[in-house]
Amino acid sequence: MKTNFLAAAAASFVVAGASVASAQDADAPWEQSPFRCEPGETYVMNVMVSGVEYWFPVYEMFKQAAHQFGCEADYTGTPEYDVNKQIATFEQALAKQPAGILLHPMNPDPFVEPINRATEAGTAVVTFAADSPNSKRVSYVTSDNAREGRVAAQQVAEDMGGSGQYAVLENPGQDNHDRRVAAFIEEMEDNYPDMELVGRASTGQDPNKAYQAVLSLAQANPELGAVFMPEASSAMGAAQAAKEAGGDIRVMSVDVNASVLDMIQAGEMFGAINPNQGTQGYYGFLLLWLAKHPELIDPMNDHAEAGFNPMGIPVLDNGYSVVTQENAESFYWDKYLKKRGTRGIEG
CATH class of the missing domain: 3.40.50.2300 (Response regulator)
Known part of the structure; x- marks a missing residue:
């Protein structure tokens, strides 16, 4: 129940916020909603072993959520199973000053300093599927x-x-x-x-x-x-x-x-x-976007004095499926893309 509540809260927050904006000005176009990116506002997903098929549905729904908010999305990472090479691609992405990075850190400790530096520079970081819990990442979305x-x-x-x-x-x-x-x-x-x-x-x-x-x-x-x-x-x-x-x-x-x-x-x-990969990517973007826009909430706590992001959700569970001979047909990437009519990481 906790997982469902957190997921529903993240989604309903966005819907409720948009409704409030509409109530304040019934004639205001969607482009004036606070739940909308500024021109050029870009969010990046970064992984290691970037050719592994697991990441593709994650990015598919990360990208969909980004586009629904009027944001740009980018897929980055290294094809190697090498933490130093992944950190190098993270640094390259960070140099472009994106609004946020959805990160799968290969190992937790080597990413602490890069994540902290990104956060201090104004780039929000949310981890997914693997975590760097001692860093200043704002949220973590994963299956259990x-x-x-x-x-x-x-x-x-x-x-x-x-x-x-x-x-x-x-x-x-x-x-x-x-x-x-x-x-x-x-x-x-x-x-x-x-x-x-x-x-x-x-x-x-x-x-x-x-x-x-x-x-x-x-x-x-x-x-x-x-x-x-x-x-x-x-x-x-x-x-x-x-x-x-x-x-x-x-x-x-x-x-x-x-x-x-x-x-x-x-x-x-x-x-x-x-793991439910598409859900992981979609929730990952929502958490990342909210982390970049903490001014939208004024909670009754000491976040301003303590210096933490009030939009942070420590862990959000995206769920999982048991794949067997009976249901395997439902999990093919190419059939998923055909059903959606999209081009995956290339589009």
């Missing part, structure tokens, strides 16, 4: 990573009858991935004592490393029944290895892409937990 990990564990354990061997692939140091893996293991330990963790391997979101890791894990543990990973790139290699090992290993990931969906539909992957 701990809940995703626990639900993934429940799906796997129930299918295995609550007994068997499992392994995990991970990317240590990436906050949201660490949370998912930790929660997956905790759920097994707390509620499925007959599920045995027999191996862990770091893949760095590399399908080839995931492929080799699963082959090694399967060879060392002939009774291996499942392997979990916190992202989709590793899932592609893991599923191929599981297929070659005999097809009895349930491969469960968080996030999807076209290849993962194909494998789920073909029965080569057990399933996936997928």
